[in-house]
Amino acid sequence: MSPAIEVQDLDFSYADHPVLSKINLQILPSRLGVIMGRNGSGKSTFLRILCGILPYRSGRIRIMGRELHALDGRARARSLGYLGQMHRPVFPFRVHDVVLTGRAGYVRFLPDRGDRIAADGALEKVGIVHLKDRVYTELSGGEQQLVMIARALAQEPDILLLDEPTTHLDHVNQVVVLKLLKRLAHDGLAVVAVLHDPNMAFLFGTDFFFVHGGRIHRVEDDKPWNSPLLRRVFHERLRIVTHRDGALVIPDI
Amino acid sequence: MRRGFVPLLGCLLPPVVVLAALFVGRSSGGGPGDFIALLNGTLEAAREPLLRTIFFDVRLPRILLVFTVGGVLALCGGALQAVFRNPLVSPYVLGLSSGAAFGAALAMSLSLAPIPLFAFVSGLGAIALSYFMALRKRSVSVVSLILAGIIVNGIFTALLTVVQFLSDPFRLQSIVHWTMGNFQTASWEKLRAVLLPCGVGAAVLLLLRWRLNVLALGDDEARTVGIGPAREKTVILLFVSLASSAAVSVSGIIALYGLVIPHVVRMLIGVDHRRSLPLNLAFGGTFLVAIDTISRSLTDFEIPIGIFTMLIGAPFFIYLLKKSHIGWES
Secondary structure (H helix, E strand, O other), rough: OOOOEEEEEEEEEEEEEEEEEEEEEOOOOOOOOEEEEEOOOOHHHHHHHHHOOOOEEEEEEEOOEEHHHOOOOOHHHHHEEEEEEOOOOOEEEEEEEHHHHHHHOOOOOOOOOHHHHHHHHHHHHHOOHHHOOEEEEHHHHHHHHHHHHHHHHHOOHHHHEEEOOOOOOHHHHHHHHHHHHHHHHOOOOOOEEEEOOOOHHHOOOOOOEEEEEEEEEEEOOOOHHHHHHHHHHHHOEEEEEEEEEEEEEEOOO | OOHHHHHHHHHHHHHHHHHHHHOOOOOOOOHHHHHHHEEEEEEEOOOHHHHHHHHHHHHHHHHHHHHHHHHHHHHHHHHHHHHHOOOOOHHHHHHHHHHHHHHHHHHHHHHOOOOHHHHHHHHHHHHHHHHHHHOOOOEOOOHHHHHHHHHHHHHHHHHHHHHHHHOOHHHHHHHHHHOOOOOOOOHHHHHHHHHHHHHHHHHHHHHHHHHHHHHHHHHHHHHOOOHHHHHHHHHHHHHHHHHHHHHHHOOOOOOHHHHHHHHHHHHHOOOOOHHHHHHHHHHHHHHHHHHHHHHHHOOOOOOOOHHHHHHHHHHHHHHHHHHHHOOOOO
């Protein structure tokens, strides 16, 4: 299967401060890739480079076979959806208006019937049709996150990148969001999410990446909790508790 | 019901109010009966020229000019609030009012003509100055732009005071009168002069109105769906400046107007700029015509309209803030 994203020899630094070096990896369709790493390790930076917000100077990134540099904003938006960390809404927009803005890559001046149908389809996929006419700013954090995922799906992308989609959510909503991501990957999307909780990651993810020391390492092991990377990244004494065919990672205190 | 009702009101109210305003004034005569008689040619010959002048050379150009100015100020306020994701932005915050006032005062003090041209150029210059002060690395942040606007307002207010201080009392009076905002000298020429910049500016803003929804969600959120926020904001700011500078150049300072009307419209119909921006134009124009009609016919002397909008607008704005109807809590 040809990769959705292909990164070759990517280096990135802020001014004189190097963040990522010699990154080589592939993101595949129909997979839920999880990126883990400590705060400030460069996870968010990596996602922001992939979605074109941060420009990169050395290395190559190909999105669905096309060089990211060569894509203009609209073309990029049609193949790649991105969800940043916690969106702070200002205006009391209605949910369907928020989701409709995902269509900007297809719209010249005003969205038409086709765009409204695509937005409705995205709401349906996420399972929040009932929120359609609600005011976005009055929703709970979990509901807002689902709306923003629907907005990204309205872009009809091949790839969905999410930066800490579960960090501010309660336990139930974390499961709701991760189940949704798993379903989207199952339906063919290449999904990549930055997650902090290794247990949630191992429970839902299919591919695992650790960001550590400016490098991104892919875990090759079927049982990712056995990877020595886990201890190196989280840098703590960990207890691995096997449970059925999975495992729980618990700090040893 | 409400969602269909408000746009309908937006279509019906402007012609009704404009027509009603045509029949109101301090001069004896000039009611609807005289107007119909004038159109039918059944008016007695002695009164005909006078009434023709009152209707077509005094009231009509004034009403149309007031509508244009009110509509453009509200439209520009709504667009700026969306682009800068800030409820307190209006064209005046960017230095327009004090810049235009300074230009007009200078022209009056030195007997330079035409005054609106000076007000226009100097108002546009003030916005440009704010913009370039805030420009860093080819992008403009909201906070620095508003701060720059405050500084520019301060500079031009100081300069205005200097001009006032050096002017003789007679001219000082007309300068003060101008800064209070009024339409006493409205004419077809003034309407013709502002129609092009106001029309072009309003047309472009209306064309881009859905993109305001995208920009209002935030810079990153706009970028990820393929809209470059820096470029888009510059275009919108450019046409806002063009239209609002032209409007202010013929009206003087209409206080609080571009700030309050967009809030009222949002309360009526919600945020979606596809609906709210055209309504800003319709309601902004209509309300100002209504206010101007009151200000020119209520008392024997004309109350400057800027005073009126400030006295109505300020308590209303405080009410909005207290009721937190504005919906900007976070």
